[in-house]
Amino acid sequence: MSRRVVVTGLGTVNPLGRDVASFWEAAREGESGIGEITHFDASGMKARIAGEIADFDPEEYIERKEARRLDRYDQLFWASTHQALADAGISYAEDDPEAMRAGVAVGSGIGGMISFQNGIDTMRERGPDRVSPLTITQIISNMAAGLVSIRYNLFGPNTCTVTACAASANAIGDAAEIIKRGAADVMVAGGAEAPVCEFAVAGFSQARALSLNHDDPQGASRPFDANRDGFVMGEGAATLILEESEHAHARGAEIYGEIIGYGMSSDGYHVTLPRPGGGGAARAMQHALDDAGLAATDVDYINAHGTSTMANDATETAAIKTVFGDGAYSVPISSTKSMTGHLLGGAGALESLVCILAIRDGIVPPTINYTTPDPECDLDYVPNEARSVEVKAAMTNSFGFGGHNVSLVFAAHE
Amino acid sequence: MDRAEVEAKMTDLLVDELGLDRDKITMSATFEEDLEVDSLGVVELLMALEDNFGVTIPDEEAEAIGTVGQAVDVVMEKLGG
Numbered sequence: 390m391s392r393r394v395v396v397t398g399l400g401t402v403n404p405l406g407r408d409v410a411s412f413w414e415a416a417r418e419g420e421s422g423i424g425e426i427t428h429f430d431a432s433g434m435k436a437r438i439a440g441e442i443a444d445f446d447p448e449e450y451i452e453r454k455e456a457r458r459l460d461r462y463d464q465l466f467w468a469s470t471h472q473a474l475a476d477a478g479i480s481y482a483e484d485d486p487e488a489m490r491a492g493v494a495v496g497s498g499i500g501g502m503i504s505f506q507n508g509i510d511t512m513r514e515r516g517p518d519r520v521s522p523l524t525i526t527q528i529i530s531n532m533a534a535g536l537v538s539i540r541y542n543l544f545g546p547n548t549c550t551v552t553a554c555a556a557s558a559n560a561i562g563d564a565a566e567i568i569k570r571g572a573a574d575v576m577v578a579g580g581a582e583a584p585v586c587e588f589a590v591a592g593f594s595q596a597r598a599l600s601l602n603h604d605d606p607q608g609a610s611r612p613f614d615a616n617r618d619g620f621v622m623g624e625g626a627a628t629l630i631l632e633e634s635e636h637a638h639a640r641g642a643e644i645y646g647e648i649i650g651y652g653m654s655s656d657g658y659h660v661t662l663p664r665p666g667g668g669g670a671a672r673a674m675q676h677a678l679d680d681a682g683l684a685a686t687d688v689d690y691i692n693a694h695g696t697s698t699m700a701n702d703a704t705e706t707a708a709i710k711t712v713f714g715d716g717a718y719s720v721p722i723s724s725t726k727s728m729t730g731h732l733l734g735g736a737g738a739l740e741s742l743v744c745i746l747a748i749r750d751g752i753v754p755p756t757i758n759y760t761t762p763d764p765e766c767d768l769d770y771v772p773n774e775a776r777s778v779e780v781k782a783a784m785t786n787s788f789g790f791g792g793h794n795v796s797l798v799f800a801a802h803e
Numbered sequence: 804m805d806r807a808e809v810e811a812k813m814t815d816l817l818v819d820e821l822g823l824d825r826d827k828i829t830m831s832a833t834f835e836e837d838l839e840v841d842s843l844g845v846v847e848l849l850m851a852l853e854d855n856f857g858v859t860i861p862d863e864e865a866e867a868i869g870t871v872g873q874a875v876d877v878v879m880e881k882l883g884g
Contacts, residue, residue, distance in 0.1 A: 454822035458843075519854075522846035 393649075394565040395802050396745050397642040398477025398630030400469040400579075403739055404440030404623050404729050408472055413746050415728070416754040417775045421607035422729050423621050428585045436599040438606040439585045440623030440730030458523050459536070460501030465626035465735075466533035466581035467540065473628035474541060477642060479575065481542040492545030492573040493534045494564035496556030496580035498734030498789070499589065500530030506588040530734075533581050533626075545573040551734070553789030554694075556580055557627070558737025558797055562651035564631050574636045579738040581626035593622060596661060598698060610731075611758035612695035612724035613702045613766040620696040623730025627738035629745070634802070646748045648741075649782070650683065650798030652676025661790050662700055667708030670694075673794035674712045674784065681798040683782060685713040688720055688798070690753050690778060692740045692785040693770075695724025696731055703765040705786065710768075721778055723771040727757040737787035737795065744783035744799045753778045804882060809875050812855065817871070820851045830872035838871075852878060 399409050404422025406412030415422070422440045431437040447456040447464040450471045456464060474480060481488035504527035512520050526532055531549035538547050546567050550559035557580020564578035584590075593599050600619040602609035610621040637644055653676065656669035663670065678685060694705055710717040725740050726732075732739055747753050752775055759772035782800045789795075804812075810830065817823045823838055834840040840848065849865050852858065852874065858881035868874050 454824075454839075457822045519850065521850075522843045526843070 392569050392571065393634040393647060394568045394631050395634050395637050395647045396629050396645040397632045397637050398473040398479065399628070399645065399742050399745065400472030400476060401625065401627040401739055401742055402442055402445060402465050402468045403625030403627065403732065404442055407442065407445060409476070409742070416725065416743065417752055419755045419757045419773055419775060420728060421757060422623070423606045423610055425606055426585060426590070429587055431590065434587065434590055434594065436590055436594040436601055437603050438600065438609055438621055439590070440621060441585055442624055460504040460527040461583035461624070462497060462501055462581045463533050463536055465583055465624065466495060466579065466628070467536060469579060469581070469626040469628040470537045470541070470577055473577065473630050477630040477632070479630060483542050485542065488542045488544045490545050490573050491543045491575040492567060493538050493543050493547045493577045494550065494560040494567070495534040496550040496552065496558070496560035496734050496737065497530045497533060498551070498553045498556050498582055499584055500532070501528040502584050502589045503586045504528050506586050537577060543577060552793040553791055554731065554733050554736055555787040555789035555793040555795040556734035556737065558741065558785065558787035558795040559793070561629060561631070561648065561738060561741050562653070562795060562797055565648045565651060568631055568633050574633045576631045577628060578631050579626065579628035580735040582733040582735040583624045584622055584733055585624050590622065598661070600697060608758045610697045610727050612693065612697045612727050612756055613706070613763065613770045614759050615761040615763035617697045617699065617702065619698055620726065621730040623732045625729065625732045625735050625739060627735060627742045629738065629741060644802045645745045647800050647802040648797060649800045650677040650681030650796070652678070652680055652796045654794045656792030656794065658792055663704040663788060664792070665704065667704040667711065669792060669794045670705055670708035670786065670788060671711040673796045674708060674786065677784060677796035677798045678712070681782070681800070683798065686716050688782050688784050689780040690744065690747050690783040691720055691722040692744050692783060693722050693724045694786040694788045695726055695756065697726060701788065703763070706766045706768055717768055719769065721753045721771045721776060722768055723754055723756045725754065737785065740785045740787070741797055741799065744785050747780045747783055748799060748801050751777055751779050753780065806875065806879060809878055813871060813875055813878070816851050816855055821847060828871060830870065830875065832871050833869055834871070848874070856882065858882065
């Protein structure tokens with residue numbers, strides 16, 4: 390019999406909360422985690438708002454000597470992974486044979502962008518001999534995976550996906566496949582991003598991707614609304630503990646749900662814009678359904694990519710219609726990014742976590758700031774208030790610059 | 804700057820810039836074993852010494868530094884003490 394993959398632990402730090410419980414409560418309440426940028430003086434920037442994590446103290450999780458050597462994205466992933474492993478009741482001693490069967494897959498769109506920027510500043514201002522010896526380990530996008538494997542004795546497969554805003558959805562899908570093919574029994578899977586620095590904000594802003602709604606920061610991320618004007622950058626991390634089903638049952642683990650579908654496609658069209666009509670996105674969704682062995686009508690909730698850009702939300706809506714047909718109009722769809730902002734490479738993991746909690750609690754969080762319908766976005770986006778829905782199967786979409794399309798399907802475990 | 808001042812400043816640097824535990828820092832403490840400073844940390848230490856004491860320490864001299872006291876020795880020598 391083929392191996393099945395269940396979710397046995399969750400962790401997150403994001404603009405709505407510094408743990409799963411506080412995040413989920415805020416998400417159900419439809420709160421916004423967006424505000425004016427405080428991480429640096431943004432007064433000279435075109436875009437001046439973001440979803441920041443207030444009062445994140447890395448030393449809550451990491452010894453000071455170690456914490457100071459890490460980029461913020463590493464610290465965030467370390468924190469969410471610490472929570473998730475504790476939630477799953479998993480810890481390995483260095484000589485535990487089980488540790489050889491436990492691995493890591495982490496996605497990040499950019500990696501240590503803050504360290505990158507600071508390193509360049511140091512080199513220009515003080516010369517190459519003053520560049521920190523930690524520069525490279527802080528910047529590279531795989532280091533979050535490396536670090537947690539070192540800290541938590543995870544000696545199985547250790548990998549990293551860097552597919553922009555689809556990165557952590559890819560990481561979770563890849564991790565599930567690693568377990569299915571028998572190469573590991575447990576995978577720490579997730580993603581992290583800490584992009585709130587001048588360089589990244591300027592870059593995304595110049596690409597005309599960011600909302601400039603400075604008058605109303607909390608209303609700026611408004612996916613599917615007619616007056617949306619771009620995404621709001623967010624920082625954060627989320628970790629899911631994926632585990633082979635028999636392995637989880639044997640140790641009496643609490644099981645949140647199961648990952649049953651993973652679909653991918655490429656737009657093959659443009660570096661930032663989605664292919665008009667959403668054909669690429671639709672194929673990723675269809676592949677995920679096929680992998681899950683589900684019909685579109687079996688899906689009770691779609692956690693949309695829903696970035697709040699003009700292009701994404703209209704295209705994603707078209708793609709959902711292609712795959713779901715008439716059912717597109719009845720399935721509840723919501724965008725977590727309306728509340729957290731866009732966690733870039735971390736988004737897919739956080740939104741997978743939302744799907745799992747929606748399945749567990751029978752509650753679909755809302756798309757907030759939805760006030761003015763857009764004729765191109767005419768589906769049920771669960772506007773502004775959470776809804777009680779029995780969710781047996783949930784899909785989440787993640788689409789990245791470069792045309793990377795990923796859909797995952799989660800289901801109640803029976 | 805006399806030796807006591809260099810020792811005090813060295814201790815502060817190790818705490819502030821390398822995040823080391825002040826209680827563990829003695830002049831006989833070894834960086835590698837006692838203080839668990841890895842190869843990257845050693846480079847950070849050298850940069851911190853150069854920045855804060857205004858000295859230049861070539862790599863071949865740095866390799867001879869094993870303990871906190873030896874780091875103080877090198878700084879004292881560079882300072883002309």
